[in-house]
Amino acid sequence: MSEIICIHCGEDCGKYPVVWDDKPFCCEGCKTVYQILNENKLGGYYNIYENPGIKVDLQDFGGKYAYLDKEEIKEKLVYFTEGEYSKTKLYIPDIHCSSCIWLLENLYMLNTSITQSMVNFVKKEVDITFKNTEISLREIVELLASIHYIPMINLQSITGEKNxxxxxxxxxxxxxxxxxxxxxxxxxxxxxxxxxxxxxxx
Ligand SMILES: [Zn+2]
Ligand SMILES: [Zn+2]
CATH class of the missing domain: 1.20.5 (Single alpha-helices involved in coiled-coils or other helix-helix interfaces)
Known part of the structure; x- marks a missing residue:
């Protein structure tokens, strides 16, 4: 059996490629970047910087992430707030290649209330700065989950001290x-x- 090559980055897709528009991708990052470039008829990355505010189909998670609106949870996950700016760090196990990093470091394209995002590839963490008057922690997590980068929020990250x-x-x-x-x-x-x-x- 020959290997299936990701149409975006050329890497081997492994056993379970992500399929979109009948095309195989190695990961959600590659698929989403490809979608963004194609659906928005943007010739290249450069144009995206000029045109932020790309529409993402937000999934309806119901009350799944409602707990992220709780003060005591927010306190643990939002590690910095100054005026209307806050910072949070989320662990996303699915970060796996440069497309993932590129997408997660350009989250402002998807929502301009996210002013900055930085990926720590080794730790698989994304550090997000956002305008707390415009977007909530819950909405950020729902946005990430919608593009299939599901943050792992568990006792591990909440009881970071113990860790x-x-x-x-x-x-x-x-x-x-x-x-x-x-x-x-x-x-x-x-x-x-x-x-x-x-x-x-x-
Ligand atoms: Zn790929
Ligand atoms: Zn990737």
């Missing part, structure tokens, strides 16, 4: 491992030293 101490524990453990390894090296050193000196240690 940090877990990480510290891990780092501590690694530190000990490093220490032990270092010592093993020292103890084995004579083995590597050629000649009579090493013989004395045997």
């Amino acid at each position: 940090k101490s877990e990480n510290k524990k891990l780092i501590y453990k690694l530190g000990i491992a490093g220490f032990v390894f270092g010592n093993t090296m020292l103890l084995s050193m004579p083995e590597y030293i050629p000649g009579e000196v090493s013989a004395e240690f045997r």
Whole structure:
């Protein structure tokens, strides 16, 4: 069986390509970028910068994300607010290629109330600055979910504090491992030293 190539980026689509308009894509990012470029008859990326405000078909999630309107949840997820600007950081496991990054870093095209967005590819996080008078955290999450980048909001991200101490524990453990390894090296050193000196240690 030959592999299926993504029509947008040329990567292998794997077993389950995302299909749109009978064309295969490797991910939602590639599909959405392709859609945006085609449906809006924009010749290239450059034109998009000039024409923000592209329409996304928002899915109706009902009350699924209603909890994001709760103050105590917002407090945990919105880590900075100054006047009408707020910042949130969301974990999106589906970030997987440069199309994903490009799309998520240009969210203002989809909603101009999102003023800035930056992706940390390694952590699969997107850092979003938004006008809190125009768009809510819930609406941001619903927008992302509509373009199939579903943020994983769970106890892990809400109880971030606890997570940090877990990480510290891990780092501590690694530190000990490093220490032990270092010592093993020292103890084995004579083995590597050629000649009579090493013989004395045997
Ligand atoms: Zn692709
Ligand atoms: Zn991608």
